[in-house]
Amino acid sequence: MKRLCLLRHAKADGGSGARGDFDRPLVERGVQAARTMGEFMAAQRIHPEVVLCSPARRAQETWQALAVFLDEPQVILAEALYAATGATLLRILRELPDAVVSALLIGHNPGIQELAMELVVPDLAVAREPLRRLRHKYATAALAGFTAPFATWTTLAERSCALDFFIRPADLV
Numbered sequence: 001m002k003r004l005c006l007l008r009h010a011k012a013d014g015g016s017g018a019r020g021d022f023d024r025p026l027v028e029r030g031v032q033a034a035r036t037m038g039e040f041m042a043a044q045r046i047h048p049e050v051v052l053c054s055p056a057r058r059a060q061e062t063w064q065a066l067a068v069f070l071d072e073p074q075v076i077l078a079e080a081l082y083a084a085t086g087a088t089l090l091r092i093l094r095e096l097p098d099a100v101v102s103a104l105l106i107g108h109n110p111g112i113q114e115l116a117m118e119l120v121v122p123d124l125a126v127a128r129e130p131l132r133r134l135r136h137k138y139a140t141a142a143l144a145g146f147t148a149p150f151a152t153w154t155t156l157a158e159r160s161c162a163l164d165f166f167i168r169p170a171d172l173v
Helices: 028-043 057-067 086-094 111-119 128-136
Strands: 002-008 050-053 074-077 102-107 143-148 162-167
Touching: 002 111, 028 057, 028 143, 050 057, 057 102, 086 102, 086 111, 102 111, 111 128, 111 143, 128 162
Parallel strands: 002 102, 050 074, 050 102
Antiparallel strands: 002 143, 143 162
16 A cells, blocks of 8 residues: 655745746745645654655745654655656656655646546545545645555556545645
8 A cells, every 4th residue: 555645835936037937935825834734744644755856946945844744754856846747747656666655746736736636536535525626726735645555656557546635725724
């Protein structure tokens, strides 16, 4: 059994001026949202063994804000996560070592939402409302949790996971 969480980076600066998209920092609201999600993960005992994080500044700052609430997993900054499609993210996850039971991927839309929609088996969603919200919008700092009934990451495929939850920072305040 594998557990996977997909976290979209928190709210970032709009990127006006000379700062490029890659270097956009979190705004204060984003930092607070990331902390809220870290508190949620700790309360739910979600402690990933591996964190795959986009190297974009906003993704790294999201991780830094929520990391204080979690154990110390192995963190991998992967260039391929920046601007990745759902298919690319799936390929990256399939390369995880089988010894890893739980993973957190911190990335960007639309890739995160594409991957979440590809993975979920609609009939295995714990509740219809989280699935409806996931389809509608993957808000910044939103977190989807999946359970995959297999022993190897290489078997991760479309429509192979149960959606355990989809939570946004706004749901927790």
